[in-house]
Amino acid sequence: MRVLMFGWEFPPHITGGLGTACYGLTKGLMKHGVEVIFVVPKAYGDEDQSAVRLVDASDIVVDPNDSEFKGLWDRIKYMEISSTIIPYVSPEKFEDMKIREELNKHRDEQHVLSRKYEFSGKYGPRLLEEVSRYALIGSALAAKEEFDVIHAHDWLTYPAGIAAKNVSKKPLIVHIHATEFDRSGQNVNPEIYEIEKRGMEEADFVISVSNFTRNICIEKYHIDPDKIITVHNAVEPADNMESPTVERNLDDKIVTFLGRITFQKGPEYFVEAARKVLDRYPNVRFVMAGTGDMQQKMIRRVAKLKMGTKFHFTGFLKGNEVNKLLAMTDVFVMPSVSEPFGIVPLEAMQSNVPVVISKQSGVSEVLKHAIKVDFWDVNALADAIYGLLAYPKLPEMATREGKSEVDNLKWENAAFLVKQVYERAIRLSSSN
Amino acid sequence: MRSICLYFQIHQPFRLRTYRFFDIGNDSNYYDEYQNRFIIRRVAEKCYLPANKLLLTLIRRHGQAFRVCFSISGTAIEQFEKYTPEVLDSFKQLAATGQVEFLAETYGHSLAGLKNKEEFKRQILMHSQRVEELFGIKPTSFRNTELIYSDEIGATIAEMGFYSILAEGAKHILGWRSPNYLYYNALNPRLRVLLRNFRLSDDIGFRFSNKAWSEWPLTAEKYVSWLNAFDPNQELVNIFLDYETFGEHHWKETGIFEFLEALPKTILTQSNFEFHTPTEIASLHQPVAPIHVPHATSWADEERDLTAWLGNELQEEAVSNLYALVSKVYACDDPSIWKDWLYLQTSDHFYYMCTKWFSDGEVHKYFNPYPSPYEAYINYMNVLSDFIIRVEKNSVGKLEYEGWPSLKSVYEFNNISGPPLPFVTQAPHFVRSDKKSSKLMAQPSDLIHFSDRKLKSALKNTDSEFIAKIIANSAEEVTDKILRNLTKQRGEEVKELAHEIKKVSKKALSEAVEEILLHIQK
Structure with a gap:
């Protein structure tokens, strides 16, 4: 079986959980004998290609005068490239923005319908333009490659998936790692919502990373529940050799929040719970690692609650700093308001840290050895901490049992379920 | 003669409310009034009241031929008093027929039998007194929390004078043998052990309403045909059930009440089994062999072991923190502490912390108000933390047992010589050995637990001869304490007397101690 898979990123060039999940999934699929052609907007050449054949969309040349592509483009064009919105941009990316604007200057001359198109592969201001171009590439590849099924990860690749389906008549699977509602809360971008909805509608099957997300697809996108299948994410086994040993010079215990400081991650509940805990248990420090649009507000709130000496903000942490922080942590807290899955608690558990997570997270569906609370229930959160x-x-x-629990969340098992979805889709489409 | 024993367990815990850590030290109300009332009323309506009514009808219908046996935990009794007094009334009606035996158990439905022998005995005593008060019958047989049994627990129960004890007919203790005989305790042959026939019990308890079961629907006729299929030499079948089986675990729509109604008549007419209760069985049947149970068993889960309550470190930690308080709690004089002490020992709290049901079926979940064992543990430990603070405050500087069932009354309880139950046809054919009871006689060392103040006033009223006997035959620790509490003049007098008396028999010594204990009681 061969899959034409569309993703937006692939390790090591990743900004969030999406790339990691794609990587884990493709490795798992390989174990079940599934071949994957993985298309990314931009490849850097240092990706691990042991499990996939990586196709760099920037390398694909299309002839804009070819009548076939003209026809395709007419179908893709439904999304206008007028928008200047910057969806998916994590606050920690703000700093990169300037550099990207520089890059974009060069690209101004580059038309989306030119023969060759250099993708940035980032989540920049020209994202929608890139998405359109990527879709064009999708149809070009669909005409060229041999495959049995198409698999598209998150909205950025849905137009490509749909285009590929139109060209090849092969079944399409779309994979929901997050919806616009998880990213933007109430300020949903209608264009992105449309792309997501259309992708799910056109798909033969929809894979959601949790039942939590599945319900959003049903309730907010009105997708037929029968074609949405939940396949929970897994986690790459932890590399025990690399876990850093950190010298702890503090007697205080450390409670950690790690993630974007945005409404969706529920940072304010962490802050309020911290105050309650400190009132009764003074020998503890709270750490909020990450940045985001609510950071200023949180700093003010911490000051107002008079716990400035016990509550610390680290800013954005990179690679090994995350591991170091986890190694120092006694309790990891993820009070997300809306979290399609949430991989970080699993990483914490791999680092032998007990976790408290919100029930409004997909990961809570697969974990038994985590303490689960409603994000809004500050008392329950404080009590768990x-x-x-x-x-x-x-x-x-919790640490001992949690570690063995996480070790059993294998991509191989998730990939097996995904393969079953492929098989169903192929069966259905060939019988039609 | 062939006997069938129907025994029903009735137990309700005082469920804890959501108790946050910031309540610790601020709020000592631990229980979820609303939930407890709601559950007791619901179960009363669905099970206790209709089932009691049916049993009363059956007893009237079949006369002497139909008998059953109950145990009602102290925490259940208290909640009936509080929320559904009509349930207690209906049990009193059943008791008045003289054909219902009430078993002793630990007052708090606790694990004390595994953790603290003295507390175990105290709770049994308290429970027995309560049962006698309510139903006018002093319990003479015993069943432990969730049928937890071991040789050692049995020996303690034998020491206390009970005739028989109930236990699980677990495969791993029986081996090739059948539960359908009467056995005796391996350490003390006086105590008869009745083993639960778990297959026949679970046919009613678990499988009755299961439509996927090959034997569904179960009728009284079919059930009796299974009884008749036993080897005629097998003379005893013990059916032990949660009382909630009737109407709560299996709703009335399943026909469970019709089954119960038909059962006595079918057994009495279509088989040669007769209904008997545990104390009767102890006197009617010859035990065939000792049953060796070095490691405690219970009636829970497939394993029939203790892992539902003491299977992980959370449970071990909670239980050991609780029982570490024993001696301090005994020194407390605040009645609300005595109450909470009993309620917090209820095994259900530890059952909620069990991790087994992550892999093991839905049975546990059904009874569990907590989403996970971690929440159950946090909540319990918060409550326990507050309780510890109260106990520490209240027990400071006190060493008395005031208000608690005293050691002496525990000793007195050893002699169940009281009137035989109305339905006991002959006295149990074993004789208490004096050797055994001598172990339980009052010892001079018992006196050191009492405060100087108490001892002083008791000694004032005690004949010098008794005191002298103790002085002449006790360790320095005891004599010092006594002499310290006598006037100088009396002390000299007693010492001189002691010099003359020298050695006395153990029995005489014990009598002397009892004399002082008696004055302390007053």
Whole structure:
């Protein structure tokens, strides 16, 4: 079986969980004998290609005068490239923006319908333009390559997936890692919503990373529940050799929030719970790692609650700093308001840290050895943190059992379920 | 003679409310009034009241031939008093027929039998007194929390004078043998052990309403045909069930009440089994062999072991933190502490912390108000933290047992010589050995637990001869304590007397101690 897979990023060039998930999935699929042609907007040449054949969309040349492509383009064009919105841009990317604008100057001359198009592969201001061009590439590849099924990851690649389906008549699977509602809360971008909805409608099957997300697809996008299948994400086994040893010079225990400081991640609940815990358990420090549009507000709130000496902001942490922080952490907290899956608690558990997660996260569906609370229930959140700090047997057991639980969340198993979806889709489309 | 024993467990815990850590030290109300009332009322309506009514009808219908046996935990009794007094009334009606035996158990439905022998005995005593008060019958047989049994627990129960004890007919203790005989305790042959026939019990308890079961629907006739299929030499079948089986676990729509109604008549007419209760069985049947149970068993889960309550470190930690308080709690004089002490020991709290059901079926989940064992543990530990603070505050500087069932009354309880139950046809054919009871006689060392103040006033009223006997035959620790609490003049007098008396028999010594204990009681 061969899959034409469209993704937006591939390790090591990743900004979030999407690339990691794609990588894990393709490795798992290989174990089940599935061949993957993985298309990215821009390849850097240092990607691990052991499990996939990576296709760089920037290398694909299209002849804009070819009548076939003209016809395709007419179908893709439904999304206008007028928008200047910058969806998907994590706040930590703001700094990069200027550099990207420089790059864009060069590209101004480059038309989306030129023969060759240099993708940035980022989530920049020309994202929608890139998405359109990527779709064009999708149809070009679909005409050229041999494959049995198309698999598109998140909205950026749905137009490409749809285009490929139109050309090849092969079944399309779209994979929902996050919806616009998870990214933007109430300020949903209608264009992106449309692309997502259209992708799900055109797809033969929709794979959602959690039941939480599946429900959003049903309720907010009105997709037929019968064609949405939940396949929970897994996690790459932790590399035990690399876990850093950190010298702890503090007697205080450390409770950590790690993620974007945005409404969706529920940072304010963490702050309020911290105050309650500190009132009864003084020997503890709270760390909020990450940046985001709510950071200023959180800093003010921490000051107002008079816990400035016990509550620390680290800013954006890179690679090994994350591991170091986790190695120092006694309790990891993810109070997300809306989290399609949430891989970070799994990484914390791999680092032997007990976790408290919100019930409004997809990952809570697969974890037993995590303490789960409603994100808005600050008392329950504080109580869970206090319990893990004050009653030593609790973290002992949660850590031990949690580690073995996470070790059993294997991509191989998730890939097996995905393969079953492929098989169903192929069966259905060939019988039609 | 062939006997069938129907026994029903009735237990309800005081469920804890959501108790946050910031309540610790601020709020000592631990229980979820609303939930407890709601559950007790619901179960009363669905099970206790209709089932009791049916049993009363059956007893009236079949006369002497139909008997059953209950145990009602102290926490259940208290909640009936509070929320559904009509349930207690209906049990009293059943008791008045004289054909219902009430078993002793631990007052708090606790794990004390595994953790603290003295507390175990105290709770049994408290429970027995409560049952006697309510139903007018002093319990003479025993069943432990969730049928937890071991040789050692049995020996303690034998020491206390009970005739029989109930246990699980677990495969791993029986081996090739059948549960359908009467056995005796491996350490003390006096105590008869009735083993639950789990297959026949679970046919009713678990499988009755399961339409996927090959034997569904179960009728009384079919059930009796299984009884008749046993080897005629097998003379005893023990059916032990949660009482909630009737109407709560299996709703009335499943026909469970019709089944119960038909059962006595079918057994009495279509088989040669007769209904008997545990104390009767102890006197009617000859035990065939000792049953060796070095490691405790229970009636829970496939494993029939303790892992539902003491299977992971959270449970171990919670239980050991609780029982570490024993001696301090005994020194407390705040009645609300005594109450909470009992309620917090209820095994259900530890059952909620069990991790087994992550892999093991839905049975646990059904009874569990917590989403996970971690939440159950945090909540319990928060409550326990507050309780510890209260106990520490209240027990400071006190060493008395005031208000608690005293050691002496525990000793007195050893002699169940009381009137035989109305339905016991002959006295149990075993004789208490004096050797065993001597172990339980009052010892001079018992006196050191009491405060000087108490001892002083008791000694004032005690004949010098008794005191002298103790002085002449006790360790320095005891004599010092006594002499310290006598006036100088009396002390000299007693010492001189002691010099003359020298050695006395163990029995005489014990009597002397009892004399002082008696004055302390007053």
